[in-house]
Amino acid sequence: MGTDDDLETTTAQLREAGCVAAREEAAELVEAAGGDVARLRELVARRCSGEPLAWLIGSVRFCGETVFVCPGVFVPRRQSERLALEAVARLPEHGLAVDLCTGAGAIAVVLARRRPLARVVASEIDPLAVECARTNRVEVFEGDMTASLPAELLGQVDVVTAVVPYVPTGELRFLARDVLAYEPRRALDGGEAGTVLLARAALEAAPLLRSGGSLLLELGGDEADLLRPVLAENGYREVELLVDEEGDPRALFGRH
Numbered sequence: 038m039g040t041d042d043d044l045e046t047t048t049a050q051l052r053e054a055g056c057v058a059a060r061e062e063a064a065e066l067v068e069a070a071g072g073d074v075a076r077l078r079e080l081v082a083r084r085c086s087g088e089p090l091a092w093l094i095g096s097v098r099f100c101g102e103t104v105f106v107c108p109g110v111f112v113p114r115r116q117s118e119r120l121a122l123e124a125v126a127r128l129p130e131h132g133l134a135v136d137l138c139t140g141a142g143a144i145a146v147v148l149a150r151r152r153p154l155a156r157v158v159a160s161e162i163d164p165l166a167v168e169c170a171r172t173n174r175v176e177v178f179e180g181d182m183t184a185s186l187p188a189e190l191l192g193q194v195d196v197v198t199a200v201v202p203y204v205p206t207g208e209l210r211f212l213a214r215d216v217l218a219y220e221p222r223r224a225l226d227g228g229e230a231g232t233v234l235l236a237r238a239a240l241e242a243a244p245l246l247r248s249g250g251s252l253l254l255e256l257g258g259d260e261a262d263l264l265r266p267v268l269a270e271n272g273y274r275e276v277e278l279l280v281d282e283e284g285d286p287r288a289l290f291g292r293h
């Protein structure tokens with residue numbers, strides 16, 4: 038355990054480095070250091086240089102669940118929590134869900150914890166993220182989008198979720214400096230219009246879904262307008278747009 042002095046000093050260092058939630062983060066780092074002064078110094082230096090807090094303390098809270106996050110793996114975002122909860126609402130008690138591009142597995146974790154009798158399967162291309170998702174006890178298949186998923190899932194799935202990389206390549210430079218410096222580009226870059234993997238997710242989820250099953254795609258900017266025709270072409274109906282508190286598009290849902 039750290040002392041009050043550790044907490045005060047760490048808070049001041051983080052504030053000086055421009056950290057917005059300096060006190061809360063300081064408390065997390067002091068706890069993670071477990072009273073080891075050298076370790077605390079190292080963690081503070083890494084945080085001040087912009088390394089994600091989740092990598093330093095080893096986890097993040099997502100929909101109230103603790104999700105382990107390994108260094109090098111995309112940190113699950115608070116903005117994805119609503120999509121995860123919408124997916125839970127659409128998943129029957131004994132249902133089947135697939136989380137594409139699962140990363141550390143946060144959405145799969147929420148689905149599995151809230152629907153313990155359902156089967157939740159995930160895919161992910163990055164071996165480091167696959168390992169991390171397995172630490173979170175996610176049944177994850179390593180591979181490109183749906184390529185490695187078992188054939189037995191075809192036509193059986195109630196819910197497919199996908200938080201794919203969707204930042205247009207030309208807009209990557211507008212991301213926060215720390216995100217660009219640390220988080221893997223492969224987790225962010227969605228190609229020229231940002232929709233390359235979104236369109237693939239819609240296309241490849243269609244044969245997995247049972248009749249009436251749901252697809253939930255996180256997106257941003259004008260991507261919903263670009264994706265609507267793709268959803269229509271692939272047999273999705275009842276397409277709904279989810280907007281955030283600022284009225285910005287955050288996700289597109291459709292039924293197959």
Ligand SMILES: C[S@@+](CC[C@H](N)C(=O)[O-])C[C@H]1O[C@@H](n2cnc3c(N)ncnc32)[C@H](O)[C@@H]1O
Binds near residue numbers: 143163225
């Ligand atoms: C924006 S991150 C989201 C991760 C996770 N869904 C979440 O919300 O925390 C996108 C993830 O997609 C993975 N990815 C990128 N291209 C992929 C592909 N072709 N097939 C499967 N996963 C892919 C990345 O490695 C990364 O983990």
